[in-house]
Amino acid sequence: MPLLCHNxxxxxxLDPVLAGDNPSFKWGEGLFETMRMAAGEIPLMHLHWARLQQGLTRLGMNDAALxxxxxxxxLRELALRNECAAAGRLRLHLYREGAGLGFVAEAAPLAAADHGWNERGWSIEVFADARIAPDAYSSLKRANYLPYLLAARRAADTGVDECFLLNAQGNVCDAARGNVFVVRGGIVQTPPLSEGAIDGVLRRHLMSLLAAAGRPVQELGLTMEDLLEAEELFITNAVKGIRWVARFRQRTYAHAVCKELYGLLGQPFNNALVAP
Incomplete structure (x- = not known):
């Protein structure tokens, strides 16, 4: 039986760990991080930690408690016990507990599909039933993640790999499991956080790499028409890395720039799965 770590x-x-009056369970108050583990280390941990600290401060939770x-x-010990320290997926959930913080940590083997380049490309559709309202909290990875969960379920139910989420203005702000990027005229573009996008760790990292290379990413609102006119589409996620989109509605996409960026990320985000 896999283990988790509670406080x-x-x-x-399967053991019960949360009380019935837990504020994260009752009201969705809390934050979570999903991280990759590779060879016993957590890539981009400094960015995960910075995002957690910013989120705790914004929610008025004690950021000095951990x-x-x-x-x-x-997290390392949990990954070792669950035999996934070589290549794993970690999840850390933080919630208010009195004047301090409580946490639940999980670790599982990294799915085979999350290793290496997604050769066939993803197919993607739109989940329009729930809209993201941009505000001071919309960029946080909050415990109340319902629109993203429903979008992921819609993708699974309809046989596509992913679904876009729209904001209140009808612009594309995120995907169910990552941030959205397009390539138009050779320029990489992504919705700004003010459009309702999650402040993704790999989003931050990729934008920093491109800025250092003299190719800054343009942040601007993206309409459905913008996506259909783009040369390339891709999704970023700190566990899955970069995932290029091959099909959206009747449109098909290239992936030359995306493949270049995939190489730019370096290990472990561009490693191939090696059979044991």
Missing amino acids: GRFADT QRSVLENI
Whole structure:
């Protein structure tokens, strides 16, 4: 039975760990991070930690209640116990507990599909039933993640790989499991956080890499027409890396720039799955 870690105590994943009055369970108050583990390390941990600290401050939660080194050691130990330290997917959920913080950490083997380049490309559609309202909290990875969950389920139910989410103005702001990028006229573009996009860790990292290379990403609102006119579409996610989109509605896309950026990311985001 895989283990989780609740406030430093390791337990079976099926063991009850949260009280009925837990504010994250009752009202969705809390934050979470999904991270990749590779060879016992967490790539981009400094960005994950910075995002957590910013989110805790914005929600008025005690950002001094947890130490980064303690959490990293717990995540490594959990991955070792669950036999996924070589290549794993980590999830850390933080919630208010009195004057401090509580947490639940999970670790599982990285799915085979999340290794390497997605050769066939993703197919994608739009989930329009729920709209993202841009505000001071919309860029956080909050415990109340319902629109994204419903969009992911719609994708699974309709046989596509992913779904776009729209904001209140009808612009594309995110995908169910990552940030949206397009390439138009050879220029990489992405919705700004003010459009309702999640402040993604790999989004930050890729934008920093491109800025350092003298190819800054343009942040601007993207309409459905913009996506249909783009040469390339891709999604970024700190676990899956870059995933290029091959098909959206009746449109098909190239992936030359996306493949170049995939190489730019370096290990472990561009490693191929090696059979044991």
